[in-house]
Amino acid sequence: MTIFAILVSKTIAFAIPLLLGALAGMFSERSGIINIALEGIMIIGSLFSALLLTRGIMDSPLGQEHPQLVVLLAIFVSAFVGGLFSLLLAYASIKLKANQVISGTALNIFAPAFATLLAYSVISIGISSIRFPRGIRITPEVLGIDMGDSPRWLSMMIFDNLYLTTPISILILIISFLVMYKTKFGLRLRACGEHPQAADSVGVKVIKMRYIGVFISGVLAGIGGFAFSLANGTMHKPDVLGYGFLALAVMIFGNWKPFKILFAAIFFSFFKTIAVFASTLEFIPKFNLNNVDNLYNILPYVLTLVVLAFASKKSRAPKAEGIPYDPGLR
Amino acid sequence: MQKAIKNIFSNLKSKFFGKKDSEYAFLASVISILVGFILAILVLFVLEFAKADSDYSKPLLGIKNFFTYSFNSTSAFAKIFYNAAPLMLTGLAVGFAFKAGLFNIGATGQYSIGAFFALIAAILWQYPWWAALIVAIVAGAIWGSIPGIFKAFFNINEVITSIMLNWAALYMIRLIFFNLKEINTIQSDRTNDLSLANPSAIIPDAGLGELFNTSFINMGIIIALLVAIIIYIVLEKTVFGYEIKACGLNRNASLYAGVKAKKTIIMTMLISGALSGLAGGIVYLAGTVQYTTEIRLLAMGFNGIPVALLAYSNPLGIILSSVFIGFLESSGTGFQGLYSTEMTGIIVSVIIYFSAFSLIVSILIKNTIKKAQEKLALIKVNATKEESESSKDFKEVEKEEVPDKKGDEV
Numbered sequence: 212m213t214i215f216a217i218l219v220s221k222t223i224a225f226a227i228p229l230l231l232g233a234l235a236g237m238f239s240e241r242s243g244i245i246n247i248a249l250e251g252i253m254i255i256g257s258l259f260s261a262l263l264l265t266r267g268i269m270d271s272p273l274g275q276e277h278p279q280l281v282v283l284l285a286i287f288v289s290a291f292v293g294g295l296f297s298l299l300l301a302y303a304s305i306k307l308k309a310n311q312v313i314s315g316t317a318l319n320i321f322a323p324a325f326a327t328l329l330a331y332s333v334i335s336i337g338i339s340s341i342r343f344p345r346g347i348r349i350t351p352e353v354l355g356i357d358m359g360d361s362p363r364w365l366s367m368m369i370f371d372n373l374y375l376t377t378p379i380s381i382l383i384l385i386i387s388f389l390v391m392y393k394t395k396f397g398l399r400l401r402a403c404g405e406h407p408q409a410a411d412s413v414g415v416k417v418i419k420m421r422y423i424g425v426f427i428s429g430v431l432a433g434i435g436g437f438a439f440s441l442a443n444g445t446m447h448k449p450d451v452l453g454y455g456f457l458a459l460a461v462m463i464f465g466n467w468k469p470f471k472i473l474f475a476a477i478f479f480s481f482f483k484t485i486a487v488f489a490s491t492l493e494f495i496p497k498f499n500l501n502n503v504d505n506l507y508n509i510l511p512y513v514l515t516l517v518v519l520a521f522a523s524k525k526s527r528a529p530k531a532e533g534i535p536y537d538p539g540l541r
Numbered sequence: 542m543q544k545a546i547k548n549i550f551s552n553l554k555s556k557f558f559g560k561k562d563s564e565y566a567f568l569a570s571v572i573s574i575l576v577g578f579i580l581a582i583l584v585l586f587v588l589e590f591a592k593a594d595s596d597y598s599k600p601l602l603g604i605k606n607f608f609t610y611s612f613n614s615t616s617a618f619a620k621i622f623y624n625a626a627p628l629m630l631t632g633l634a635v636g637f638a639f640k641a642g643l644f645n646i647g648a649t650g651q652y653s654i655g656a657f658f659a660l661i662a663a664i665l666w667q668y669p670w671w672a673a674l675i676v677a678i679v680a681g682a683i684w685g686s687i688p689g690i691f692k693a694f695f696n697i698n699e700v701i702t703s704i705m706l707n708w709a710a711l712y713m714i715r716l717i718f719f720n721l722k723e724i725n726t727i728q729s730d731r732t733n734d735l736s737l738a739n740p741s742a743i744i745p746d747a748g749l750g751e752l753f754n755t756s757f758i759n760m761g762i763i764i765a766l767l768v769a770i771i772i773y774i775v776l777e778k779t780v781f782g783y784e785i786k787a788c789g790l791n792r793n794a795s796l797y798a799g800v801k802a803k804k805t806i807i808m809t810m811l812i813s814g815a816l817s818g819l820a821g822g823i824v825y826l827a828g829t830v831q832y833t834t835e836i837r838l839l840a841m842g843f844n845g846i847p848v849a850l851l852a853y854s855n856p857l858g859i860i861l862s863s864v865f866i867g868f869l870e871s872s873g874t875g876f877q878g879l880y881s882t883e884m885t886g887i888i889v890s891v892i893i894y895f896s897a898f899s900l901i902v903s904i905l906i907k908n909t910i911k912k913a914q915e916k917l918a919l920i921k922v923n924a925t926k927e928e929s930e931s932s933k934d935f936k937e938v939e940k941e942e943v944p945d946k947k948g949d950e951v
Contacts, residue, residue, distance in 0.1 A: 247646075247700065307904045312644050312700050313850070317898050320843055324890040331887065332588050452836065456704050463701065502719035508712040512705040516691070519702065523695040533698075 214492065216368035218484055224372035224442040226480035227380045228253070228451070231435030232458025233465060233472045234387050235428040239297075240467060241391070242424025243404040243417075243531045247315030248300050249432050250455025251322030255296045256289035256433030257440040258326040258449040263288050264343060278346035279353065282375045286434055293433015294426050296322070301425035305418060308535035319455075326449035343444065349373045376438040383431065388469040400424055404529030407536045417536045432458075457483075460515040466527050479511045566853035569903030570862070573851075576902075577895030581888045603879045610875025611868055616755030620874075623827075625867030626761035627652075630820035631845025632863050633772050634685075634813045636854035640776060641809040642789035647688055647703025648817040649842020650710035655681035655818025656825040656839075657714045660732050660832055663742030664724045670744045670826055674764075677822025678815045684710060685814010686807055693803040699810065707838055715834055731831040743828035761823040766860065768816065773856035785809055817842060840890075850899050866893055 232249050239246035246252075263285045274281045296318070303314035350370055351357070391397040400420055402410035407417040435458065439451045461479050465472030486507035489495050497503045519526075585600035611617050631648050638645035645651075659677035662668040668676065688702040718725065718732075727733050735743050746759040776782035787795035788805045796802050820841065825832055848866055852858030873889040880888075 245700075247704075303901045307901060307908065309901045309904050310644075312646070313846075313900055316644075316646060316843075316846060317901070320846070321895070321898075324887060328584065328887045328891065332591065450837075453708055453838070456708065459701065460705060500716070500720055502715065505712040505716035505719070509709050509716070512709040512712075515705050516702060516709075519697050520691065520695050523697055 212362075212364045213367065216364040217371065218488065219368050220371040220373075221442075221484045221487070222477060222481050223377065224374075225439075225483055226476045227377055228435045228439035228442060228454050229458050229461050229476040229480055230384065230473055231376075231380055231431050231438055232455055233461035233476060234384065234469065235431035235435060236459055236462040237391075237465075237467050237469065237472060238387070238400070238431065239425050239428035240462070240529050240532050241404045242400050242421045243407060243529060243534070243536070244301070244304055244421055244425050244428075245311045245315065245533045246297070246300065246425065246428050246432075247312050247459070248297065248318040248322075248455075249428075249435075249458050250451060250453065251315075251319040252293045252296050252429050252432040253436030253439060253451045253455045253458075254322045254326050254449055256293040256436030257451055258330060258436075259292040259433075260285040260289040260437040261343075261440055261449070262330075264347065274344075274346075278344070279349070279375055282347050285437060286376065286379065289433040289437040290430040291433070293431070293436065294429040297425050297429020297432070298422075300429075301422050304535065305421050305425070311533055311535075323450065330449045343441065347374065347441070349375060349377075372442060374438070374441045376434065376441055379434070380438065383434075384469055384473055391469060401529075403536075404531055407531050408538070408540055411536075411538060417538075421536065457511065460511060463526075463528075464515055464518055466522075467529065468527070482507050482511050565903045565907055566899070569906055570851045570853075570899045572906070573895055573899040573902050574865075574892070576898075577892035580895060581891045584888065584891065599879060603876050606875035606879065607872050608875075610872050615753045616757065617871060617874070619749070619753035619755050619758040620871040621864060621867045622762040623757045623759070623867070624870045625863045626765040627820040627824045627841055628844055628848050628866050629762075629765040629769055629859060629863035630816050630823065631842055632848030632852065632859040633769055633845075633856060634816035634820070635845045636849035636852065636856065636859055637772060637776075637785075637816065638809055638813040639849060639854040640789050641785045641805065642792065643689075643692070643699050643806065643809060643813075645685070645688075645703060645810065645813045645817075646700050646846070647685065647706050647842075648813070648845045649838045649840075650703070650707035651681040651685045651814040651817035652821040652842040653714055653839055654684045654710050654821070656821030657717070657832060658818075659822035660735075660825055661717075661721070661724060663735060663826060664733055664738045665721065667739050667742075669741045673742050673826055674744075674819065674822045677818045677826075679818070681818015681821065682811045682815035685817065686811040689807040689810025692810070693806045707842075711836065711838060715836075718832075718834055728831075731833045732825075734831060735826070735828045742826055744823065744826050757827075757829060759827055761827065764819075764823065765863075768819070769856050769860050772816075776856060781805075781808075817845070820845075844893060847893055847899075869893060 232253060235252070236246050236249055264281065300311075300314055300318055303309045303317075304311040348370070351366060391401070399410065399415045400423070402415060403417050403420045403424070410420075411417050432455070435454075436451055439454050443452075457479060461472060461475045464475035464479070485495060486504040489497070489504040489507055490502065495503075498506070500506060582600070582604060585603060586597070589595050589597060589600050611621055631652060634648045634651070635645050655677035658680035659673045662673040662676040663670070684706065687706060688699040691697045691702045692699045724732050727737070744759040744761055746756075747763070749758045749760070750756055774782075776785065784795065784800045784805050787798065787800055788802055788809075792802055795805075824830065824841065844866065848859055848862045851862035851865070869889050869892055873885045876885040876888065
């Protein structure tokens with residue numbers, strides 16, 4: 212039961228960055244801009260929140276008394292920085308009409324170099340790994356619940372990897388769904404991704420909507436980067452280990468829809484967790500292979516390819532994604 | 542007054558407006574490189590400023606060492622070309638796909654696959670170097686053709702499939718690596734040293750090593766140069782190359798003209814993958830590095846992207862840009878002693894990665910020039926208006942001209 216509790220707990224912890232990253236991708240792509248730069252934005256978000264958490268504030272009186280407040284602050288910082296960074300993509304792909312994939316890739320290769328440089332010079336992170344302070348986890352004491360009678364595995368399952376990012380992500384998921392499908396704004400955003408010329412003809416400001424779409428995308432991906440480093444526990448280098456790209460896969464697997472994305476995120480995260488524990492747990496099939504974790508790591512990517520190949524007809528990919536808006540085509 | 546403006550206008554016109562896209566691209570490349578350099582130098586000074594005991598002679602000395610290092614010894618000079626060979630090939634891989642309108646972001650996966658299978662061929666099967674290189678080419682080509690097939694038959698964006706395949710390649714290599722005990726008998730986290738496992742698999746240096754007095758040079762650069770010229774000929778002088786470019790410029794038009802788009806897409810990705818695979822083979826059959834099992838995508842494949850962008854995907858330009866980036870990587874050693882290895886890597890990567898923005902810079906330049914052009918045209922129109930109003934004799938003729946010009950140039 213303990214093992215089960217650990218698996219569930221880890222799966223949820225690693226599903227959060229994937230969920231946020233994929234929702235980020237959804238907002239951008241639904242407005243018509245392909246956001247390959249998710250990985251880069253996540254790296255930037257994770258870097259700045261880590262800088263905030265590990266330098267100064269956590270040791271200050273405020274950090275000692277209200278660690279959750281500091282975590283909330285870190286979430287806002289990562290969101291803000293992510294949004295700001297994504298504006299580079301927005302400017303290049305909306306204003307300059309540059310190839311969206313290339314400008315995204317440029318940001319992707321720029322972000323780690325920039326992050327390593329900053330981290331190296333500010334907190335010497337390249338030399339030793341940074342461990343997050345212990346107080347940032349949400350424990351039963353923080354919530355004021357007495358877990359006295361319940362079995363140990365239950366508290367392990369819920370609280371072992373519970374951070375403020377988890378409830379906030381669930382909130383973000385619900386809000387994303389409501390915004391996307393129940394508001395005028397969501398309808399307009401989706402219209403910009405499907406047929407911007409038609410949207411423009413009824414008075415929707417396509418350029419503005421796309422800027423907003425990419426900005427929301429940056430905000431969510433920034434928080435996603437922070438959630439990743441929290442789930443990971445330590446930071447050796449400012450890096451999100453390809454979770455930005457995996458989030459793209461989650462988004463495709465989830466067919467660009469919020470709740471399907473949630474299931475896809477949990478599904479993918481489950482494989483990642485299995486891969487982590489593959490060599491130590493008895494009941495996971497090993498097929499007589501050494502380091503079988505690599506096999507489980509391949510699966511999410513291969514499954515995405517299979518889904519892409521067989522469901523390409525049913526795919527709900529936004530029709531106008533990747534095409535700069537040209538009012539002349541109206 | 543009018544004449545002066547006209548002169549300035551025509552001067553500027555000949556200076557900027559007559560430019561072709563490739564000239565914009567060259568200007569943009571130079572600007573991005575300069576911005577990268579300036580940023581890196583700024584960073585060095587800012588870091589020095591942040592220290593308690595600031596010593597500004599240190600970054601100055603670092604910059605001087607950086608630019609002189611590669612020309613101080615023959616071995617350092619040779620290393621430029623040693624670095625340039627794989628960069629040229631991955632740059633060609635990315636650039637070749639660009640020509641067909643495809644973005645091969647999967648070059649790094651194909652590069653790793655090529656490298657790893659070349660090592661399997663060399664260590665496990667005891668192939669000589671040329672046979673191992675062929676294995677690398679075939680492996681890279683197969684891996685590269687998958688996104689092409691997905692694109693051709695299912696119309697799925699090659700970027701998405703390539704990204705998935707990059708990570709699949711990484712984990713697949715690890716899986717094979719840990720289950721083939723024969724290739725990592727000496728150290729468990731890296732492949733065996735080629736000089737012990739199979740000396741015949743090391744790419745010969747054709748006398749270059751003796752000439753430059755270093756082991757960091759081999760025939761790789763010659764192979765890469767030959768390949769670059771072949772790719773240039775294919776693109777510029779053959780029907781296949783024409784079809785590729787037609788497909789890249791307008792797929793529907795090329796379909797109408799009878800180009801088999803599916804075949805062209807798959808062939809382009811296959812060749813692009815083969816080039817990346819060859820790059821992997823050349824690096825790991827040099828006998829100077831071993832394949833390690835770190836969980837990260839290899840930077841070489843990604844560095845092909847700035848190489849191609851800097852050269853505007855022109856094969857001959859790629860020769861130059863890869864030598865330039867090879868020079869940066871080699872010169873990074875000049876920093877050492879003054880700065881740590883991490884710092885060196887970071888500074889060099891800042892310069893390299895800034896060049897990835899060259900395409901965006903080129904669009905910026907174009908837009909700025911366009912705006913300047915419009916402004917000048919307006920000034921000119923206004924000037925002619927004033928002139929026509931003052932000289933009544935030519936009033937009617939001038940008036941007819943003005944609206945025409947407005948329509949043309951604004």
